[in-house]
Amino acid sequence: AQSVSQHNHHVILSEAASLELGCNYSYGGTVNLFWYVQYPGQHLQLLLKYFSGDPLVKGIKGFEAEFIKSKFSFNLRKPSVQWSDTAEYFCAVNTRSGGGADGLTFGKGTHLIIQP
Amino acid sequence: EPEVTQTPSHQVTQMGQEVILRCVPISNHLYFYWYRQILGQKVEFLVSFYNNEISEKSEIFDDQFSVERPDGSNFTLKIRSTKLEDSAMYFCASSEGGGPRTYEQYFGPGTRLTVT
Numbered sequence: 001a002q003s004v005s006q007h008n009h010h011v012i013l014s015e016a017a018s019l020e021l022g023c024n025y026s027y028g029g030t031v032n033l034f035w036y037v038q039y040p041g042q043h044l045q046l047l048l049k050y051f052s053g054d055p056l057v058k059g060i061k062g063f064e065a066e067f068i069k070s071k072f073s074f075n076l077r078k079p080s081v082q083w084s085d086t087a088e089y090f091c092a093v094n095t096r097s098g099g100g101a102d103g104l105t106f107g108k109g110t111h112l113i114i115q116p
Numbered sequence: 117e118p119e120v121t122q123t124p125s126h127q128v129t130q131m132g133q134e135v136i137l138r139c140v141p142i143s144n145h146l147y148f149y150w151y152r153q154i155l156g157q158k159v160e161f162l163v164s165f166y167n168n169e170i171s172e173k174s175e176i177f178d179d180q181f182s183v184e185r186p187d188g189s190n191f192t193l194k195i196r197s198t199k200l201e202d203s204a205m206y207f208c209a210s211s212e213g214g215g216p217r218t219y220e221q222y223f224g225p226g227t228r229l230t231v232t
Contacts, residue, residue: 032219034220036223042225043207043223043224043225043226044159044207044223045223046220046221046222049219049220051219090159092159094219096219101147101164101165101166101171101172102164102172102219103149103151103161103162103163103164103172103174104149104151104159104161104221105161106158106159106160107158108157108158109158109159
């Protein structure tokens with residue numbers, strides 16, 4: 001079974017600071033990788049995804065993530081954060097063994113607070 | 117933009133009672149999922165559903181749980197006899213069938229279940 005580790009549970013940054021949230025997974029086969037965001041009072045929203053191809057993927061709101069297969073990592077980055085980026089960020093993975101039916105395995109989440 | 121909807125937003129029930137949580141997936145999606153998040157813990161996969169049958173289920177999804185697609189739009193999660201430890205946020209998700217978008221799961225806002 002796969003597992004996902006997010007290294008930072010709480011991160012506090014000032015506006016315009018750069019962001020990098022770590023995510024590592026354990027699984028020996030082919031995986032799909034995701035970052036979800038949950039803004040206060042809202043539901044989980046897909047931020048970006050990696051299935052195959054270019055390991056640097058770009059998502060919404062200026063976020064990007066890089067898949068490094070040798071490190072089993074999929075870190076989320078943003079060059080300059082805004083107050084509105086305050087949210088909970090979840091890394092998730094599923095495999096392709098069951099087609100579309102594979103459930104996502106989530107990390108514990110990172111609570112990001114951006115101070116104005 | 118189409119969204120996954122869930123009702124009710126909050127359900128309070130007494131231990132031992134049956135509850136049914138309802139979800140309306142995005143209309144052209146073919147895969148459906150239930151997840152739960154106990155307060156302060158990870159989002160956990162419960163079950164996936166495709167072509168009117170369970171595709172995958174986790175260890176959490178025991179005989180107390182069942183899922184059903186009673187009509188063309190609703191997808192339900194039933195907990196037969198609730199326990200205190202069933203108190204959690206329950207999320208429904210859905211994804212398209214076919215191609216890479218099969219793996220993109222879109223989440224509803226969740227139902228907060230409180231068992232007293």
